[in-house]
Amino acid sequence: MIERWALVSGLKGDLDTYELIQKDLKKTPGNITLFVLGDMIGPEKNCNRLLHRLINPKSNDLQPWCIYGWWEEQILLESGYRGDQRAEALRINKGEEVVKSLNNAVDKSFLDWIAALQFGFVELDCGLIHGSSKDVGENLTLDTPPLTLLDRLTRLQVNRLFTARSKQQFHLELTEGIVNSEVEDLNGNRKKEQKVPQKAVIGIGAGKNYTLYDVGTDNTQFVQAGYKTEKRIKGFGRL
Amino acid sequence: MNQAVISCLHANLPAVEAVLKDIELQGITNITCLGDLVGYGPQPNEVIELIRDKKIPTCQGCWDEDVVDGLDACDCSYPSQLAEKRGHFAHQWTTDKLTKENKDYLANLPYSIRKDKCLFVHGSPNSQHEYLLPDMDAFAALERVENARAEILFCGHTHQPYIRELADGSIAVKIKNAVPKDTQEKEIQLPMRRIVNAGSVGEPRHGGTKATYVVHNDVTNKVKIREVEYDIELTCKAIIDAGLPPIFAWRLKNGFEFAEQAEDASHVCER
Numbered sequence: 001m002i003e004r005w006a007l008v009s010g011l012k013g014d015l016d017t018y019e020l021i022q023k024d025l026k027k028t029p030g031n032i033t034l035f036v037l038g039d040m041i042g043p044e045k046n047c048n049r050l051l052h053r054l055i056n057p058k059s060n061d062l063q064p065w066c067i068y069g070w071w072e073e074q075i076l077l078e079s080g081y082r083g084d085q086r087a088e089a090l091r092i093n094k095g096e097e098v099v100k101s102l103n104n105a106v107d108k109s110f111l112d113w114i115a116a117l118q119f120g121f122v123e124l125d126c127g128l129i130h131g132s133s134k135d136v137g138e139n140l141t142l143d144t145p146p147l148t149l150l151d152r153l154t155r156l157q158v159n160r161l162f163t164a165r166s167k168q169q170f171h172l173e174l175t176e177g178i179v180n181s182e183v184e185d186l187n188g189n190r191k192k193e194q195k196v197p198q199k200a201v202i203g204i205g206a207g208k209n210y211t212l213y214d215v216g217t218d219n220t221q222f223v224q225a226g227y228k229t230e231k232r233i234k235g236f237g238r239l
Numbered sequence: 240m241n242q243a244v245i246s247c248l249h250a251n252l253p254a255v256e257a258v259l260k261d262i263e264l265q266g267i268t269n270i271t272c273l274g275d276l277v278g279y280g281p282q283p284n285e286v287i288e289l290i291r292d293k294k295i296p297t298c299q300g301c302w303d304e305d306v307v308d309g310l311d312a313c314d315c316s317y318p319s320q321l322a323e324k325r326g327h328f329a330h331q332w333t334t335d336k337l338t339k340e341n342k343d344y345l346a347n348l349p350y351s352i353r354k355d356k357c358l359f360v361h362g363s364p365n366s367q368h369e370y371l372l373p374d375m376d377a378f379a380a381l382e383r384v385e386n387a388r389a390e391i392l393f394c395g396h397t398h399q400p401y402i403r404e405l406a407d408g409s410i411a412v413k414i415k416n417a418v419p420k421d422t423q424e425k426e427i428q429l430p431m432r433r434i435v436n437a438g439s440v441g442e443p444r445h446g447g448t449k450a451t452y453v454v455h456n457d458v459t460n461k462v463k464i465r466e467v468e469y470d471i472e473l474t475c476k477a478i479i480d481a482g483l484p485p486i487f488a489w490r491l492k493n494g495f496e497f498a499e500q501a502e503d504a505s506h507v508c509e510r
């Protein structure tokens with residue numbers, strides 16, 4: 001059976017979207033593993049029902065494998081899980097109101113579960129993270145310099161990096177890289193030509209936009225949750 | 240014009256004096272220091288005061304940071320548990336010895352210094368604790384210089400001097416699964432960049448016993464590694480007299496100690 005990964009992020013408390021995705025995945029052929037790459041919470045809506053569902057999946061749900069994202073990092077900071085630091089970046093950029101909304105959106109009883117989430121997963125030769133291997137808040141996009149992308153891949157020692165922070169969906173292959181290195185030290189000179197094998201960075205999207213990854217063929221499919229149903233009912237063409 | 244770059248003085252006064260003398264004899268007045276004024280060695284206050292006296296611009300090193308902020312460096316700074324124990328002892332000894340004024344001086348050192356196309360840091364532009372080893376992944380090395388918007392990156396921290404040139408680089412990229420369907424391909428040329436490690440004045444670990452530093456000529460753009468002899472016996476005696484671990488004296492006399500070489504130098508300190 002085909003092995004597929006479903007990569008989801010940015011639900012921000014939206015249980016309806018999560019249920020739509022679960023419904024989609026039931027109809028998707030293959031042996032599917034569901035990864036939720038952070039931002040399960042956010043300040044916009046109450047997140048308790050979604051969190052409860054992620055922790056206690058319904059019997060016919062696909063088991064979600066979650067890591068923490070930028071919003072989880074903010075609430076952990078704000079709740080004292082990261083030493084003396086607080087969510088200052090959030091406070092400065094979005095204001096005290098948003099900090100308050102975030103605190104109100106998540107029941108304190110979920111904080112220990114959030115705090116136990118990992119920064120990322122390494123599956124096969126793939127890294128699954130929220131931002132980048134450097135920082136949970138780093139945006140990787142099509143416009144990120146390839147040298148930076150390569151560095152973020154190297155830090156995790158993976159050939160493919162799945163990232164969510166930018167909310168964008170893309171599949172960028174680094175097909176070939178070469179650089180000449182010459183080192184001079186007290187023992188003399190040495191030259192080396194370094195090449196990189198093919199690597200890729202994949203933006204998985206956020207919210208309703210998620211990604212299916214076919215592990216065997218290395219193909220990605222960018223999906224919108226409930227799209228097929230919507231099409232049938234409303235007759236929309238491919239957007 | 241020639242500029243001298245020194246690093247990792249490690250409270251070894253005879254070595255610092257010998258190197259400053261060597262620089263003076265070449266008529267060089269432009270000196271930059273990459274930190275680690277203290278740690279391991281027996282004369283922390285004396286070395287700081289000499290650098291302050293000479294008004295030598297200095298970045299903050301990993302030891303300078305830890306002596307001020309407390310030992311919160313992640314374990315990656317130490318290659319072994321034994322080295323860690325000795326390091327902690329030296330840390331405590333140095334903290335006790337330093338005057339308040341000198342601690343304040345270390346606390347206020349900048350993380351990096353920029354002069355035109357040159358960037359000076361202790362470890363890497365990411366962290367005082369990151370090792371940029373001479374044979375690390377060439378793309379990762381280039382990324383450190385490029386993201387720091389420099390042409391030459393001067394660093395220390397490894398205690399092994401080297402000059403590395405990264406040239407003729409390119410990366411080809413292809414957008415797969417694009418909407419609209421046409422795949423886009425392009426090749427990006429990478430600029431030529433250099434990393435220069437100044438080695439160590441007071442705690443050499445290049446296999447020999449001489450203090451090292453580098454001289455850069457900004458007209459020819461050439462970099463030379465300088466090796467300087469100093470009175471090692473004098474420093475060793477001071478180490479013993481101060482009650483510091485005798486192995487600190489032993490390794491100065493013998494050149495290096497395998498146990499002190501970083502095991503996983505590619506590890507990026509995330510603290």
Ligand SMILES: [Zn+2]
Pocket residue numbers: 247248249275300396397398439
């Ligand atoms: Zn040092």
Ligand SMILES: [Zn+2]
Pocket residue numbers: 275300301302361367396397
């Ligand atoms: Zn250091």
